[in-house]
Amino acid sequence: MKKLVLYDFDGTLTHSDSFYQILRFSVPLWRLGWGSFILFFRYLVLFFNQKLNRESGKIAIIEQFWGHLTQTELNSLGHRFCNQRIHHLLVPERMAQLRQYQKEHNTTVVLVSASCDFWLQSFCESEGIHLICTELEFEQEIWTKKFKHGNCNGSAKAARIQERFDLNLFEHIIAFGNSKGDFEMLALAHEKTMYS
Numbered sequence: 001m002k003k004l005v006l007y008d009f010d011g012t013l014t015h016s017d018s019f020y021q022i023l024r025f026s027v028p029l030w031r032l033g034w035g036s037f038i039l040f041f042r043y044l045v046l047f048f049n050q051k052l053n054r055e056s057g058k059i060a061i062i063e064q065f066w067g068h069l070t071q072t073e074l075n076s077l078g079h080r081f082c083n084q085r086i087h088h089l090l091v092p093e094r095m096a097q098l099r100q101y102q103k104e105h106n107t108t109v110v111l112v113s114a115s116c117d118f119w120l121q122s123f124c125e126s127e128g129i130h131l132i133c134t135e136l137e138f139e140q141e142i143w144t145k146k147f148k149h150g151n152c153n154g155s156a157k158a159a160r161i162q163e164r165f166d167l168n169l170f171e172h173i174i175a176f177g178n179s180k181g182d183f184e185m186l187a188l189a190h191e192k193t194m195y196s
Contacts, residue, residue, distance in 0.1 A: 002106045004170040006161065006185055007098060009113035009120065009133075011178035012195055014089040019061075021089060022081050022119050027065050035064045054114075055151040058134070062116070063145055070141040078119035086123055094176075101174075102128060108170075112161060112185055114153040132160045158184035 010017050023032065042060050046052035066074060101109050110130040113120060117135045124131040135148040150156055167173065167188065175182075175189035178196070186192040 001171045002169060003101075003104065003108070004165060004167070004173045005098075005101045005107060005109045006112050006173070006175040006189065007110070008177040008179075008182045008185070009111055009115055012176050012182075013091060013094050013098065013111075015091055016089055018086070018089060018115050018119065019058075021085060022078070023061075023065060025081050025085050026077055031065070039064055054153060055147065058151060059145060059147070062136070062143075067143065067145070069143075071136075071138040071143070072141060074118040074136070074143075075121070078116075079122045081119050082122035082126065086119075098127070098129070108165070110161070110165075112152070112157050114151055114157075114181060130164075132157070132164060153181040155184045157182065158188055161185065161188060 007013055010019070027035070039060060042064070043052060043057065046056050046060070066077070069077065098109060101107050108130065110132060111120065111124055113131075113133045115133055117131070117133050120131055120133050132152060134150075134152045137144045137146045137148045149160065152160055161167075172191070173189040174191045174193075175186045176193045176195070177183075177186050178194065182194070186194065
């Protein structure tokens with residue numbers, strides 16, 4: 001039987017949010033404090049211009065703390081975070097389950113996350129799994145302050161999965177999530193688990 005297994009990342013495979021953790025890992029405390037102060041006013045401007053949402057908020061954070069880095073530097077940061085810190089965030093029994101699926105014949109395992117590619121790519125490569133996530137758009141190593149396909153959350157998760165895979169080719173689809181941002185992904189599955 002051909003099987004597709006879909007995993008959310010933050011709160012599903014991890015016990016804490018990886019976005020917050022990579023900020024702590026890569027940004028000095030004084031810069032986090034000062035940057036958060038500046039972000040407060042940026043959010044106010046976005047709010048009053050009716051442009052504040054998950055995507056614009058995430059872009060503002062990335063621009064504030066990592067906007068000066070090139071694509072190569074960001075990828076290097078994500079690789080270091082993966083090697084030094086991600087394993088502390090993982091829920092052991094859920095990772096053991098994912099790795100068991102990896103061993104099964106005719107089974108495709110996919111990580112589907114709203115988190116960003118520059119720290120999830122190394123993780124997925126090390127586990128040998130597919131990745132669908134929020135991808136930063138670059139032009140000649142410089143971030144354009146945009147995401148390639150928008151923020152990978154909610155209905156965008158389901159859309160990206162369907163763009164990547166022909167679901168009719170799979171006899172059984174299994175999905176794991178933990179928040180309302182995973183509802184549309186879980187709706188694609190025959191078997192689903194929502195962690196609290």
